[in-house]
Amino acid sequence: xxxxxxxxxxxxxxxxxxxxxxxxxxxxxxxxxxxxxxxxxxxxxxxxxxxxxxxxxxxxxxxxxxxxxxxxxxxxxxxxxxxxxxxxxxxxxxxxxxxxxxxxxxxxxxxxxxxxxxxxxxxxxxxxxxxxxxxxxxxxxxxxxxxxxxxxxxxxxxxxxxxxxxxxxxxxxxxxxxxxxxxxxxxxxxxxxxxxxxxxxxxxxxxxxxxxxxxxxxxxx
Amino acid sequence: xxxxxxxxxxxxxxxxxxxxxxxxxxxxxxxxxxxxxxxxxxxxxxxxxxxxxxxxxxxxxxxxxxxxxxxxxxxxxxxxxxxxxxxxxxxxxxxxxxxxxxxxxxxxxxxxxxxxxxxxxxxxxxxxxxxxxxxxxxxxxxxxxxxxxxxxxxxxxxxxxxxxxxxxxxxxxxxxxxxxxxxxxxxxxxxxxxxxxxxxxxxxxxxxxxxxxxxxxxxxx
DNA sequence: GCGTAAGGCTACCCGCGAGTAGGTAGGCGG
DNA sequence: CCGCCTACCTACTCGCGGGTAGCCTTACGC
Numbered sequence: 001x002x003x004x005x006x007x008x009x010x011x012x013x014x015x016x017x018x019x020x021x022x023x024x025x026x027x028x029x030x031x032x033x034x035x036x037x038x039x040x041x042x043x044x045x046x047x048x049x050x051x052x053x054x055x056x057x058x059x060x061x062x063x064x065x066x067x068x069x070x071x072x073x074x075x076x077x078x079x080x081x082x083x084x085x086x087x088x089x090x091x092x093x094x095x096x097x098x099x100x101x102x103x104x105x106x107x108x109x110x111x112x113x114x115x116x117x118x119x120x121x122x123x124x125x126x127x128x129x130x131x132x133x134x135x136x137x138x139x140x141x142x143x144x145x146x147x148x149x150x151x152x153x154x155x156x157x158x159x160x161x162x163x164x165x166x167x168x169x170x171x172x173x174x175x176x177x178x179x180x181x182x183x184x185x186x187x188x189x190x191x192x193x194x195x196x197x198x199x200x201x202x203x204x205x206x207x208x209x210x211x212x213x214x215x216x217x218x219x220x221x
Numbered sequence: 222x223x224x225x226x227x228x229x230x231x232x233x234x235x236x237x238x239x240x241x242x243x244x245x246x247x248x249x250x251x252x253x254x255x256x257x258x259x260x261x262x263x264x265x266x267x268x269x270x271x272x273x274x275x276x277x278x279x280x281x282x283x284x285x286x287x288x289x290x291x292x293x294x295x296x297x298x299x300x301x302x303x304x305x306x307x308x309x310x311x312x313x314x315x316x317x318x319x320x321x322x323x324x325x326x327x328x329x330x331x332x333x334x335x336x337x338x339x340x341x342x343x344x345x346x347x348x349x350x351x352x353x354x355x356x357x358x359x360x361x362x363x364x365x366x367x368x369x370x371x372x373x374x375x376x377x378x379x380x381x382x383x384x385x386x387x388x389x390x391x392x393x394x395x396x397x398x399x400x401x402x403x404x405x406x407x408x409x410x411x412x413x414x415x416x417x418x419x420x421x422x423x424x425x426x427x428x429x430x431x432x433x434x435x436x437x438x439x440x441x442x
Numbered sequence: 443g444c445g446t447a448a449g450g451c452t453a454c455c456c457g458c459g460a461g462t463a464g465g466t467a468g469g470c471g472g
Numbered sequence: 473c474c475g476c477c478t479a480c481c482t483a484c485t486c487g488c489g490g491g492t493a494g495c496c497t498t499a500c501g502c
Binding site for chain 3: 241
C-alpha cells in the first residue's frame with residue numbers, strides 16, 4: 001500500500017500558532033462558561049480544543065492566565081459590539097435604546113461569552129473580579145451620564161445627580177437580569193427586550209425629571 | 222491554685238450539639254461568602270468556627286451538605302424577613318415598597334448571607350443553582366402578580382401580562398443590583414433605596430398602564 | 443467512684459487536577 | 473538529502489484539600 005491517503009487533513013496537524021491560540025480560547029470560553037473557573041479542568045479544555053495540555057501552557061500560560069485571556073477577549077468583543085451600535089449624536093434616550101439593542105444582540109449571539117463575563121468571572125477571587133467590577137462601573141457611569149444629561153437638559157439638576165448613581169446601578173442590573181431571562185426565551189427579539197426596559201425605566205426617569213415622584217401613601221412606620 | 226476560675230467559658234468547651242452547629246454554620250457562611258464554594262477550605266471553616274474538622278463532618282456532613290445547610294438557613298432568614306415586612310392588605314405599590322424596604326434592611330444586616338445567596342450559590346453546579354433559581358423565580362412571579370394586579374385594576378390586561386414576566390425579571394435584577402451597590406454605600410438607608418426603585422420602576426409601570434409608551438423617535442434600522 | 447456515652451481531637455489517607463520533563467515528527471533552509 | 477527548529481504529544485510529579493480512623497476526656501447517672 002504505497003498509495004498515500006489523500007486526506008491527511010482530517011485531524012488538522014501542524015497549524016500556525018495564532019490559529020491554535022484561537023482554538024484554545026474558544027474551547028476555554030466554552031468550558032469555563034459551562035462549569036465555571038474552578039470546576040473546569042485544563043484536561044477538558046485541551047480535549048475540547050483538540051490539542052494537548054502542554055500546548056495550552058506554552059501558548060497561553062497558567063490556568064489563571066488562560067482565564068484572563070478569555071475574559072479580556074470577550075470583554076473587548078462586548079464593548080466593541082455595544083459601541084458599534086451607539087450613534088453618539090442622538091438624544092440620550094435613543095442612545096440608550098441603541099446601546100441596549102446592541103447589548104441584547106451580543107448576548108444572543110455569544111451566550112457563552114456573556115455567561116463567562118457575567119457569572120463566572122466573579123467567582124475567581126482577586127484580580128478578575130476587580131476587572132469585571134471596573135468594566136461594570138464604567139457601564140454604570142456611562143448610563144448615569146446619559147440620565148443626568150437628560151435630567152439637566154430638562155432643568156432638574158440636583159436630585160437627578162444625587163440618585164443618579166444608584167438608579168444607574170439598578171438599571172444596569174435590570175438589563176443584565178433581563179439578559180439572563182432572555183437566554184431562556186430566545187424567541188423574544190433584541191428590539192423587544194430593549195423596548196421593555198425603555199418603557200420600564202425611561203418613563204420612570206421622565207416622571208422623575210418632570211418632578212412627579214412616588215411616595216408611600218401614608219407615612220406609617 | 223485550688224481556686225476555681227469563675228469564667229470557665231473563655232474558650233468554651235463541651236458545648237451541646239445545637240450550639241456547635243450554629244457556630245459551624247456561622248463560620249461556613251462567613252468563609253463561603255468571602256471565598257466562594259470552591260476556594261473555601263474545610264480547614265479554614267473549622268478554624269474560624271473554633272472546632273476541629275471531624276466535628277463538621279459528624280454534625281453537618283460533607284462539604285456540599287454543609288453548603289446546602291448554609292443556603293437553606295440564609296434563604297429562610299431572607300424569606301422570613303421580607304414576609305414579615307409585607308402587609309398583605311395594602312395596595313400593590315405599598316406592598317412592593319414594604320417588601321423592598323425589608324429586603325434592603327436584611328441585606329444591610331446580613332451582608333454575608335446575601336453574598337452567599339446571590340453570588341456564591343450559583344457557582345456550585347447542579348442542585349443549588351437550581352434551588353436558588355427556583356427561589357428567584359418565585360420572587361419574580363410574586364412581583365409579577367403585583368404588577369399584573371395593578372395593571373388589571375386599572376383596566377389594562379393583555380399587554381401588561383405579556384411583558385410582565387420580563388419586566389418583573391428586570392425589576393428583581395434591578396433590586397439585586399441596587400443591593401450590591403448599597404453594600405458599598407452603607408449610609409444610604411433602606412427607605413431611600415426602596416424609594417429610588419419605586420420611583421424608577423413604578424412610575425414607569427404607571428405610564429405603561431395608562432397607555433403611554435416609549436418608542437424610538439424615528440424608526441431607523 | 444465508676445461505667446458509659448457524647449463531645450472533641452490529632453494524624454493520617456488518597457484522588458484529582460495543575461503544571462512539567464523529555465521525547466517525536468514534519469516542514470524548510472541549505 | 474541533511475540538520476534543525478518548531479509544532480506537538482505521552483507520561484509523569486506533586487501538593488492541596490476533602491474525608492476518615494481511632495483515640496482521648498469530661499459530665500452525668502446510678
